[in-house]
Amino acid sequence: xxxxxxxxxxxxxxxxxxxxxxxxxxxxxxxxxxxxxxxxxxxxxxxxxxxxxxxxxxxxxxxxxxxxxxxxxxxxxxxxxxxxxxxxxxxxxxxxxxxxxxxxxxxxxxxxxxxxxxxxxxxxxxxxxxxxxxxxxxxxxxxxxxxxxxxxxxxxxxxxxxxx
Numbered sequence: 001x002x003x004x005x006x007x008x009x010x011x012x013x014x015x016x017x018x019x020x021x022x023x024x025x026x027x028x029x030x031x032x033x034x035x036x037x038x039x040x041x042x043x044x045x046x047x048x049x050x051x052x053x054x055x056x057x058x059x060x061x062x063x064x065x066x067x068x069x070x071x072x073x074x075x076x077x078x079x080x081x082x083x084x085x086x087x088x089x090x091x092x093x094x095x096x097x098x099x100x101x102x103x104x105x106x107x108x109x110x111x112x113x114x115x116x117x118x119x120x121x122x123x124x125x126x127x128x129x130x131x132x133x134x135x136x137x138x139x140x141x142x143x144x145x146x147x148x149x150x151x152x153x154x155x156x157x158x159x160x161x162x163x164x
Contacts, residue, residue, distance in 0.1 A: 045081045050160040075150040077157055080137040088128050115144055123147045131163040
């Protein structure tokens with residue numbers, strides 16, 4: 001009988017410690033998100049970009065759609081917000097139409113990657129996010145010769161871009 005009580009108390013103690021540790025992990029994770037500095041935010045359109053190494057905000061324009069550019073040396077990112085009723089497939093077809101002299105490298109459900117056939121080829125990666133009434137289009141452009149050096153910066157920017 002005493003062994004059962006000791007076992008039960010030990011089990012309860014272990015469960016309490018484990019649940020306390022998991023709460024601490026969640027609190028720490030939330031704190032890390034809150035501590036990140038915001039590089040750019042547009043609450044009306046529902047997105048923000050947390051600070052990323054060596055990224056700077058460029059120009060902002062509204063000509064039928066909303067665009068804001070970001071620059072990191074020879075790498076450029078453009079976040080475009082469309083409020084149209086076009087589907088992701090219709091948007092991708094429009095983008096493909098504009099890429100006549102390019103080699104499509106990847107065409108997935110929510111991305112399009114191609115390289116231009118010019119003297120200085122440009123690699124373009126386009127990612128489409130369907131966010132409520134808006135569609136977010138994230139475009140990265142870099143010279144093909146610099147792509148490997150810029151790959152980590154592209155991944156970092158994508159991780160630091162948040163739609164809400």
